[in-house]
Amino acid sequence: MSNPTITEEYRAHFTDLQPDEPEALRLFRKAGLKTFGKLGLPASSREEWRYNKLTALRDRAFRPANGSPAEPSPEQIADLLLPEMETQRLVFIDGRHSPTLSRIGELPPGATVTNLTGHIAALGELPAGLNSLADHEHDPFTNLNSMFLGDGLYLDLAAGVAIEQPIHLLFLSSGDEYLASPRNLINAAEGSRAVIIESYASLNDSAAFTNVITEVDCAPGADIVHYKLQRENGATQHIGQSLVRQAENSRYKSVEIVFGGDMTRRFLKLDLLGENAECEVNALYLARGEQVHDLRTRITHAVPNCATRELYKGIVDEKAHGIFDGLVYVARDAQVTDAHQTNRNLLLSQDARVNSMPRLEIYADDVKCSHGSTTGQLEEEQIFYLRSRGLAPDAARALLTFAFAGEIIDTIELAPLRQRLSSELLRRLPQGELIEETL
Amino acid sequence: MLTIKNLHAGVEGKEILKGINLEIKAGEVHAIMGPNGSGKSTLSGVLAGNEAFTITEGEVTYLGENLLPLSAEMRALEGIFLAFQYPIEIPGVSNAHFLRAALNARRRHRDEPELDAFDFQELAKKKMELFELNPALMDRSLNVGFSGGEKKRNEGFQMALLEPTLAVMDETDSGLDIDALKIVAQGVNSLRSPERAALVITHYQRLLDYIVPDFVHVLADGRIVKSGGKELALELEKSGYAWINRGTPGEEGV
Ligand SMILES: Nc1ncnc2c1ncn2[C@@H]1O[C@H](COP(=O)(O)OP(=O)(O)OP(=O)(O)O)[C@@H](O)[C@H]1O
Ligand SMILES: [Mg+2]
Numbered sequence: 001m002s003n004p005t006i007t008e009e010y011r012a013h014f015t016d017l018q019p020d021e022p023e024a025l026r027l028f029r030k031a032g033l034k035t036f037g038k039l040g041l042p043a044s045s046r047e048e049w050r051y052n053k054l055t056a057l058r059d060r061a062f063r064p065a066n067g068s069p070a071e072p073s074p075e076q077i078a079d080l081l082l083p084e085m086e087t088q089r090l091v092f093i094d095g096r097h098s099p100t101l102s103r104i105g106e107l108p109p110g111a112t113v114t115n116l117t118g119h120i121a122a123l124g125e126l127p128a129g130l131n132s133l134a135d136h137e138h139d140p141f142t143n144l145n146s147m148f149l150g151d152g153l154y155l156d157l158a159a160g161v162a163i164e165q166p167i168h169l170l171f172l173s174s175g176d177e178y179l180a181s182p183r184n185l186i187n188a189a190e191g192s193r194a195v196i197i198e199s200y201a202s203l204n205d206s207a208a209f210t211n212v213i214t215e216v217d218c219a220p221g222a223d224i225v226h227y228k229l230q231r232e233n234g235a236t237q238h239i240g241q242s243l244v245r246q247a248e249n250s251r252y253k254s255v256e257i258v259f260g261g262d263m264t265r266r267f268l269k270l271d272l273l274g275e276n277a278e279c280e281v282n283a284l285y286l287a288r289g290e291q292v293h294d295l296r297t298r299i300t301h302a303v304p305n306c307a308t309r310e311l312y313k314g315i316v317d318e319k320a321h322g323i324f325d326g327l328v329y330v331a332r333d334a335q336v337t338d339a340h341q342t343n344r345n346l347l348l349s350q351d352a353r354v355n356s357m358p359r360l361e362i363y364a365d366d367v368k369c370s371h372g373s374t375t376g377q378l379e380e381e382q383i384f385y386l387r388s389r390g391l392a393p394d395a396a397r398a399l400l401t402f403a404f405a406g407e408i409i410d411t412i413e414l415a416p417l418r419q420r421l422s423s424e425l426l427r428r429l430p431q432g433e434l435i436e437e438t439l
Numbered sequence: 440m441l442t443i444k445n446l447h448a449g450v451e452g453k454e455i456l457k458g459i460n461l462e463i464k465a466g467e468v469h470a471i472m473g474p475n476g477s478g479k480s481t482l483s484g485v486l487a488g489n490e491a492f493t494i495t496e497g498e499v500t501y502l503g504e505n506l507l508p509l510s511a512e513m514r515a516l517e518g519i520f521l522a523f524q525y526p527i528e529i530p531g532v533s534n535a536h537f538l539r540a541a542l543n544a545r546r547r548h549r550d551e552p553e554l555d556a557f558d559f560q561e562l563a564k565k566k567m568e569l570f571e572l573n574p575a576l577m578d579r580s581l582n583v584g585f586s587g588g589e590k591k592r593n594e595g596f597q598m599a600l601l602e603p604t605l606a607v608m609d610e611t612d613s614g615l616d617i618d619a620l621k622i623v624a625q626g627v628n629s630l631r632s633p634e635r636a637a638l639v640i641t642h643y644q645r646l647l648d649y650i651v652p653d654f655v656h657v658l659a660d661g662r663i664v665k666s667g668g669k670e671l672a673l674e675l676e677k678s679g680y681a682w683i684n685r686g687t688p689g690e691e692g693v
Contacts, residue, residue: 385523386532386537387510387511388487388489388511388514388520389515390515390544391512392544399532400532407530407531
């Protein structure tokens with residue numbers, strides 16, 4: 001059973017908030033409150049929450065940030081702003097939009113890139129698509145997000161519109177036990193194109209809770225590339241969901257990189273609803289200390305001739321815990337489905353733990369599907385080969401670990417982002433500095 | 440340069456080398472031949488410091504020092520190079536990155552200045568030409584998707600780049616076509632000098648036409664059962680190994 005006092009605390013936080021906002025949004029929040037009050041936090045006896053440490057979330061209710069955020073100067077967060085790239089940028093602090101740190105340049109006609117609550121205020125009503133993909137009936141975190149709905153991206157692309165510069169969403173948390181509830185909504189009309197970098201980081205070392213939902217609707221022929229970077233501090237609880245719907249001939253690519261957080265749970269739900277739609281979903285998680293990184297995917301092939309490429313790789317060190325739970329569901333009508341799911345984990349210590357649950361459920365008969373999962377250590381004979389050429393054992397291990405992760409980093413199509421994450425990975429790997437000069 | 444005395448080694452309870460004695464002087468090339476499973480690769484692995492093998496008895500001195508306490512990487516830095524019978528594939532590690540790291544580790548060890556990426560590339564290009572290796576292989580993952588012959592030539596190329604004092608070549612000729620065999624032999628010969636030595640493991644006399652050895656040894660069941668000059672290889676080619684235990688070549692192998 002969930003702890004009723006936590007639910008009550010969230011209800012009290014809710015009552016404290018008296019935002020001046022359109023009636024439609026108020027009702028939306030109330031509906032969230034009602035369902036969350038009914039559901040409460042998930043019980044750890046439930047299969048899909050069995051492996052998570054939710055202790056930090058059960059201990060206390062995090063409170064939503066109120067008033068205007070204490071903003072860092074652009075200099076203080078210079079590196080987080082990806083200075084090496086030209087981007088359209090929206091910055092949020094504890095789930096609130098920061099106009100001073102955001103910078104949206106010239107956009108092609110037919111493109112709207114703005115902050116969601118600003119858009120709702122201007123519209124006076126809820127935009128189409130909000131909560132259309134998230135599970136607002138059964139999922140407590142969806143409802144917790146709805147009741148405290150924070151800010152995020154509102155992206156609307158008219159047919160054929162392409163935004164060349166990546167849209168960089170930077171979600172910063174200022175700690176102090178804050179709950180941030182970012183919400184992103186992406187509507188990509190026929191044949192439109194965009195690249196999104198959704199990035200999470202902390203401004204200090206104090207505890208926080210990020211509970212985010214991103215809904216992506218890809219119309220026929222739309223092409224969305226979506227990078228998600230979780231680099232919050234080790235005291236942060238992070239629950240993030242991406243919910244994607246794809247119409248025919250659309251392409252959705254996701255590269256998820258999880259380095260940070262105390263407990264991070266990322267969920268990707270993807271429905272292939274039109275023929276010849278393709279998705280490529282990759283992830284790299286590097287868990288150290290006592291971190292828990294939990295990555296889940298649910299990909300549904302509802303119609304024929306769609307393709308899925310899924311590659312999730314984890315490096316788990318010290319006493320950390322990596323979890324992969326992936327399902328590719330192929331409906332009876334989804335003939336000629338081409339779906340491949342792979343999870344690979346590298347254990348760097350005796351105490352590291354991995355649970356890997358790759359699954360295919362196939363009801364069509366003419367399909368090309370595969371899945372696989374491996375969990376193991378570095379191979380001694382590879383280490384010996386490198387050592388026999390003069391590399392120190394630590395350097396050999398670092399090089400092999402880096403290579404293992406490199407397979408995911410290499411799928412990042414934006415060269416500057418790829419280079420940035422590659423050097424960052426090196427800094428985060430045990431003994432990574434030993435091989436820095438060789439790369 | 441290398442003295443092996445009564446070396447016994449094996450894996451978990453199984454003795455593979457049963458008392459090897461061998462002396463290699465600077466400037467010499469020694470060939471080792473012998474039936475499958477006789478322990479040739481085990482010997483090369485033991486010399487390179489492969490911890491999969493346990494040494495139970497005997498001594499090995501290299502350049503006047505006890506070799507056995509040295510780690511694999513220290514042996515490499517001190518100039519021992521093993522060309523693997525089965526080169527290992529390492530996905531994601533580019534040939535170029537790996538080799539520059541290896542070369543610079545060795546240069547640091549010798550107090551020589553490290554090579555930057557540009558100088559390394561120039562040097563690597565020259566050495567690759569020697570082995571007629573496609574320069575595109577430099578940017579590929581180490582040995583991944585290399586043909587059998589490319590892997591062997593890559594071992595030869597690495598050797599030429601690292602300029603070992605003692606090169607141990609474990610069947611580098613196996614899997615090479617005739618032209619590649621000559622190329623690799625030339626590469627080895629170009630390294631021959633009064634300060635260096637090589638131990639060449641092979642099944643085929645043919646290689647020894649190109650890399651002419653000073654001594655040929657026969658390894659059988661973990662021991663060196665016969666040693667001689669380069670003509671011993673010719674006898675072996677003609678008569679096989681069966682006569683070794685009797686002491687004289689007979690007709691049966693012809
Ligand atoms: N790691 C190991 N575990 C168990 N047995 C081993 C191991 N390594 C070698 N052996 C055994 O030791 C013996 C010698 O093997 P080795 O590879 O040294 O032979 P070789 O002379 O190089 O043979 P080849 O000509 O076929 O290459 C063989 O019987 C082999 O099966
Ligand atoms: Mg062998």
